[in-house]
Amino acid sequence: MSNSVDLSRDGPVLTIKITRESRRNALNAEVAEGITAGLDMADADHTIRAIVLTGEGDKAFCAGGDLQPTADGAPFAMNEADPSHYVARLFRRMNMARQPLVARVNGHALAGGFGVVCGCDMVVARDDALMGVSEVKVGLFPMMILPFLLRTTPNRVLMEMCLTGEPITATEALRHDIVNYAVPAADLDAKTDWLVERVITKSPTGIRLGKQSLARIRDMSFDAALEYAPFMLANMARTEDAREGFAAFIEKRPPQWTGR
Template sequence: MSEPVLIERRGAVQWIIINREERRNALNEEVVRTIDRGIAEAVSGNEVRAIVITGAGDKAFCAGADLAKNTKGFAFAVDFARPKHYIVDLFKRLQECTLPVIARVNGHVMAGGFGLLCACDLAVAADDIRIGTTEAKIGVTPMMILPYMMRVLPARRLQEMCITGEPFTAHEALAWGVVNYVVPRAELDAKLDWLLARILDKSPTAIRLGKQAFNAMRDMSLREALEYAQVMVPVMSSTEDAKEGMAAFQEKRPARFTGN
């Protein structure tokens, strides 16, 4: 029996592939916890510079929670003795992840899969996909993923999605800022490689501190964000990568970043 999630190291990139093509790469507890472990593993060392999350095949990136009653971790089952849901653990892991996380959107994205997409930092999508929050069609609302969707989508578009449960296109996702790039399916991996190349030659330390600052400031008032920024500037400039970057600029040579 194949593994439900494949974790592969490809050079400096950690690939996390939801490997349930027959279930449209739906999520259950085992899948979510394995994705969580894959991210934690990538962050634990200095070898990985970026993470790619995608689905197996070309039909679905992720169809959301697995609604099969005989599936371990059935979508809406709750253990009241353990009130924290496993999807919350994953979203917190993504929020705290210091590596860039890129969604390779190879197929349709529905329900909880859309929450996973919104929790990634960047996204490249094939132009023939559909994206939606279909929960209203089965009598619920996308409660668990709503916090991330609210950070990415315009409010009225999000309300329309949640109320109607109808999907939208990749080009609409691009116009609304849900994905960074939309390309013909045959060009998906080439565009992903292009984006990764623009990341892997940059300072890991700058990206790490930048992600930390971005997530922190987003939850602050303007006054708090400015106070935080002026504290972080000397911290950032004291790193080895910052010193190397300035030296390389002055010496007109490529920087040799170490992530320190």
């Protein structure tokens, strides 16, 4: 188990917390491995229906990559023996997550930390938390997190953030639909719990197969997506959860999901 990430379970909800408060919960290889371990744990346990990703303390969700200069003074290097950077591995794993990922943004989410936020399915943030990408201020560009940023951030906002390096507050991010909710710090837990509860009471099979399909449809052409969609819909209609959902609707009772 990673010393930089804490995993805790509360019924069907798994919370993954980055525990590097003294380093503003900065992202490094150990943190990435810890988050990945949590996602793997959730995949292996069908009773986990949602994952909350957060940081320790009240200052930072994640302040970005914990970069150290290389021997020649460069701020970033790739290992030729392992060209798949740990951030790329983490983001691929997040993209494959079968359960909904909810970011509980307890503080600033900057650079790679903002990428992690954008990689989650839903976001509840402190209204005063700063979000942004400051790489241009040190001669870099947010290359590693662009795939997620392009999904969630309107082009004009994305360009301004990348080219100026200036952050925005979660309240501003809400206006651009980058987060789902921006609330006072005192309301963060209650709003996160409220959102998660609305997720875990729905069909885990429908969510799991729906997320899988959405990930594939994103990379398809329009015509290919329209061929794939009815195939998946027919498969989903044969699941136990779908049959239970229809029966509960007709019988006017709450559904009893099996996750199958």
